[in-house]
Amino acid sequence: MADSGPEEAPAAGGGKRQQFGSRFLKDPARVFHHNAWDNVEWSEEQAAAAERKVQENSSQRVCAEKQVDYEINAHKYWNDFYKIHENGFFKDRHWLFTEFPELAPSQNQNPVKSGMPESRSSEGGPGSAAEQHERSWNSFGHETQLPPVQESVAQQLSRLDIGADEFPGCSATYRILEVGCGVGNTVFPILQTNNDPGLFVYCCDFSSTAVELVQTHPEYDPSRCFAFIHDLCDETQSYPVPGGTLDVIILIFVLSAIVPDKMQKAISRLSRLLRPGGMMLLRDYGRYDMAQLRFKKGQCLSGNFYVRGDGTRVYFFTQDELDTLFTTAGLEKVQNLVDRRLQKEAGGSSMLERHLQAVTGRRKPAVPTL
Numbered sequence: 001m002a003d004s005g006p007e008e009a010p011a012a013g014g015g016k017r018q019q020f021g022s023r024f025l026k027d028p029a030r031v032f033h034h035n036a037w038d039n040v041e042w043s044e045e046q047a048a049a050a051e052r053k054v055q056e057n058s059s060q061r062v063c064a065e066k067q068v069d070y071e072i073n074a075h076k077y078w079n080d081f082y083k084i085h086e087n088g089f090f091k092d093r094h095w096l097f098t099e100f101p102e103l104a105p106s107q108n109q110n111p112v113k114s115g116m117p118e119s120r121s122s123e124g125g126p127g128s129a130a131e132q133h134e135r136s137w138n139s140f141g142h143e144t145q146l147p148p149v150q151e152s153v154a155q156q157l158s159r160l161d162i163g164a165d166e167f168p169g170c171s172a173t174y175r176i177l178e179v180g181c182g183v184g185n186t187v188f189p190i191l192q193t194n195n196d197p198g199l200f201v202y203c204c205d206f207s208s209t210a211v212e213l214v215q216t217h218p219e220y221d222p223s224r225c226f227a228f229i230h231d232l233c234d235e236t237q238s239y240p241v242p243g244g245t246l247d248v249i250i251l252i253f254v255l256s257a258i259v260p261d262k263m264q265k266a267i268s269r270l271s272r273l274l275r276p277g278g279m280m281l282l283r284d285y286g287r288y289d290m291a292q293l294r295f296k297k298g299q300c301l302s303g304n305f306y307v308r309g310d311g312t313r314v315y316f317f318t319q320d321e322l323d324t325l326f327t328t329a330g331l332e333k334v335q336n337l338v339d340r341r342l343q344k345e346a347g348g349s350s351m352l353e354r355h356l357q358a359v360t361g362r363r364k365p366a367v368p369t370l
């Protein structure tokens with residue numbers, strides 16, 4: 001599996017790594033001195049070549065019958081992915097805390113809140129193709145004894161024997177939810193790094209195999225974390241927290257995995273879980289990422305949406321599209337950036353990789369009702 005996940009660039013002056021990396025290519029003759037450069041712009045010819053490549057690989061679409069299969073069995077394709085790869089991809093997320101300082105310790109400036117939200121929204125109440133994946137994930141060991149993760153959130157909550165006004169993490173003062181958490185490559189670094197006693201981390205994925213791997217991780221601690229199975233496109237499933245109670249929602253390479261016409265509703269539902277001033281953090285594939293350029297004819301589902309050889313799907317965003325999705329969901333833009341990295345390939349040729357770094361957030365305070 002090729003790994004185009006962000007690497008650590010040495011910091012300017014030997015200090016802390018700067019946001020989005022700081023190894024800039026000032027002298028083109030030095031391009032082969034390092035295997036990655038930050039913030040490299042394409043020439044007009046390169047941009048035109050990328051556009052041609054996408055036109056070419058989009059010219060033949062996957063048939064309707066297969067498209068339906070990829071949609072209704074999406075969770076099964078991801079289960080198969082995790083059954084094959086388990087948690088075997090290792091890459092430390094050094095960029096997590098530099099690019100998303102909201103996840104680092106000492107972010108909990110909120111006055112101690114009661115467990116209950118200001119208001120409840122309708123969300124409330126407990127209620128190998130692998131090489132085509134252009135990034136890799138952290139590796140975590142796990143034990144073999146598995147908890148009953150096939151049960152719904154409601155069943156898990158009833159097993160916890162909590163009342164209707166209580167929910168996991170209800171006494172926490174800083175609540176983070178990661179959606180599409182996979183095997184916990186973001187969740188565990190947060191739990192390891194952020195020792196705020198008021199922190200509680202929720203994480204979900206629609207792959208039961210992935211959630212099992214999180215729940216059986218040796219560092220999974222139910223007093224600090226709640227992992228559950230959840231399909232972010234399923235409007236009939238509720239989240240295990242009331243509306244308006246989350247400080248941060250994280251989406252890392254997950255929005256791109258869902259069908260584009262379900263994205264807006266998914267983001268809008270999530271937005272309602274944020275407290276006023278809460279943040280939604282997203283990192284995902286950008287348009288013309290080299291992963292997009294590498295797709296072959298016959299793998300395109302719809303514009304800029306493709307299926308990999310293992311049946312998992314991926315969309316490539318523009319900044320404007322993300323801006324519309326987030327602002328329509330009632331969020332105000334804090335930051336929306338493209339991370340442009342030039343990665344030198346083993347063969348010597350080089351390509352540009354773009355990962356969108358869109359940090360768009362701060363839910364507007366609710367309009368007071370008369």
Ligand SMILES: C[S@@+](CC[C@H](N)C(=O)[O-])C[C@H]1O[C@@H](n2cnc3c(N)ncnc32)[C@H](O)[C@@H]1O
Nearest residue numbers: 078180181182185205206207231232252254257
């Ligand atoms: C590319 S992986 C990223 C995993 C994780 N965020 C990370 O960066 O390690 C995409 C993840 O999204 C999950 N996913 C895809 N569609 C989903 C959906 N509709 N609801 C919940 N999770 C979904 C997949 O199971 C998979 O774990």
